[in-house]
Amino acid sequence: MRIAVISVLYGRGRGRELWARGIERAREGPGVLANVDVIAVDNSPAGDSSGALPGGSRVVRPARNIGFAAGCNVGIAHAAGADLFVLLNPDVELDRNFIRRLLELDWPDDLAARGPAVMTPAGRVEQSARTFPSARTGMLGRTSLLARVRPASSLVTQQLRADPTAGSQDVDWVSGACLVAPARCLDRVGPLDEGYFMYWEDADWCRRARDLGYRVEYEPSLVVTHRQGASARSRPLFTTVVFHRSALRYWRRHVSGSAAATGLAAVALAGRCAIKLVTAAARSVGRRRG
Numbered sequence: 001m002r003i004a005v006i007s008v009l010y011g012r013g014r015g016r017e018l019w020a021r022g023i024e025r026a027r028e029g030p031g032v033l034a035n036v037d038v039i040a041v042d043n044s045p046a047g048d049s050s051g052a053l054p055g056g057s058r059v060v061r062p063a064r065n066i067g068f069a070a071g072c073n074v075g076i077a078h079a080a081g082a083d084l085f086v087l088l089n090p091d092v093e094l095d096r097n098f099i100r101r102l103l104e105l106d107w108p109d110d111l112a113a114r115g116p117a118v119m120t121p122a123g124r125v126e127q128s129a130r131t132f133p134s135a136r137t138g139m140l141g142r143t144s145l146l147a148r149v150r151p152a153s154s155l156v157t158q159q160l161r162a163d164p165t166a167g168s169q170d171v172d173w174v175s176g177a178c179l180v181a182p183a184r185c186l187d188r189v190g191p192l193d194e195g196y197f198m199y200w201e202d203a204d205w206c207r208r209a210r211d212l213g214y215r216v217e218y219e220p221s222l223v224v225t226h227r228q229g230a231s232a233r234s235r236p237l238f239t240t241v242v243f244h245r246s247a248l249r250y251w252r253r254h255v256s257g258s259a260a261a262t263g264l265a266a267v268a269l270a271g272r273c274a275i276k277l278v279t280a281a282a283r284s285v286g287r288r289r290g
Contacts, residue, residue, distance in 0.1 A: 001082060001084070002033075002035045002037070002082045002084075003035070003037070003086060004036075004038075004039060004075075004076070004082035004084070005038045005040070005086045005088050006075035006083075006085060006086065007019070007041070007087075007088050008040075008068050008089075008090070009041065009042045009051075009224065010043045010065065010202075011178060012051060015227050017051070019090045019091065019092060019093055020051075021052070022093035022094040022095075023054040023088075024054050026097070026099045027094060029100050031100045031103070033103070036099060036137050038058070039058050039060065040057050040058070040059045040090075041059075041060045041062065041071040041074050042060070042062075043064075045065070045084045054136065060074055061191065064136070066194075067198055068199075068201065069191075069192035070194040073192055074193050076186065083183055084182055084183065085180070085181050085183065086102075086179075086180050088177075088178050088224075089176075089179070092224050092225065092226050093225045094178075095223040095225075098170055098224065101221055101222055102180065102222065105219065109184075110213065110215050111185070112175060112182075112185040112209035112214035112216055113124075113176025113179050113185065113205075113206065113216050113217070113279075114180045114217045114219045115171075115180070115195055115218050115219065116128075116223055117164040117218075117220035117221075117224075118162070118178060120228070124137075125162055126228070127162045128175035128177065128178075128226075129160075129162040129171040130161055131161065132172040132203065132207060132254070133203055133254075133255065145167040148165035162218060163213050166220075168219050168220070168221070168283075169217070169218050170215050171207035171214065172180075172203075172206060172210070172216065173202060174202065174217075175202055177226055178224045184248050185209065188214075189205060189208050189209045189212060189214070193205070196240055197246065199242060200246040200247055200248065200250045203250060204249075236280045237280060240280060241273060241277070243273075244269045244272065244276075248262075251265045252265075
């Protein structure tokens with residue numbers, strides 16, 4: 001069994017030491033009888049990248065920042081011969097037993113991908129497994145008011161499916177912060193859609209997999225810790241705009257039934273984006289004054 005860990009890096013890699021240490025610890029654990037390659041695609045501007053790397057990593061540096069989806073595709077192309085691909089954000093730390101457990105699992109022919117239980121540093125469950133985005137997502141999704149105030153509401157739990165206590169379960173899609181896919185499924189479903197610079201490419205890929213008859217599974221016996229938001233904190237305005245642009249692309253490709261519906265979604269997302277930008281700017285001013 002050959003495993004390729006693909007990570008897309010940007011900037012100076014705050015917290016990258018834990019990402020690198022997690023990979024090294026997991027691939028050296030007891031019972032790990034596999035070749036584990038690490039391919040880091042560094043999208044950073046020239047001279048603006050530093051931080052730890054796992055031993056033996058191969059680093060690929062595109063001529064420009066090509067984004068997350070395209071970066072993953074470049075990494076996958078440099079890992080010919082791998083049996084399993086682990087797409088792993090550089091702010092995610094693998095549990096010590098991650099690779100050993102990965103090798104113990106069966107990989108049936110109809111399984112396109114697995115996502116682990118993603119935990120916060122404080123030990124809370126991150127909602128990394130969900131139903132496909134729809135018009136309800138803005139009202140009931142991970143960052144919605146209802147999800148924050150009443151996370152146990154049935155309206156919320158129908159959308160947000162990550163529950164380690166429930167065991168393995170089929171879900172619509174899992175987060176690209178850590179997504180494991182067999183090579184044969186990547187070959188059949190195809191690469192990540194590079195029209196998504198970042199955000200929503202994971203939901204798009206899982207949707208395309210389902211359209212071909214594959215399943216996606218949330219597997220809580222695989223565990224990672226996510227120190228979320230380093231990229232977003234360093235470039236909050238840029239990432240806010242990109243998030244909403246990608247959301248519109250997903251809507252247009254998979255949800256919208258007409259040009260009118262796409263137009264309404266564009267207006268709604270533009271309004272939401274504007275609110276987020278104003279809020280982020282106000283917070284930035286407040287921090288400077290403080």
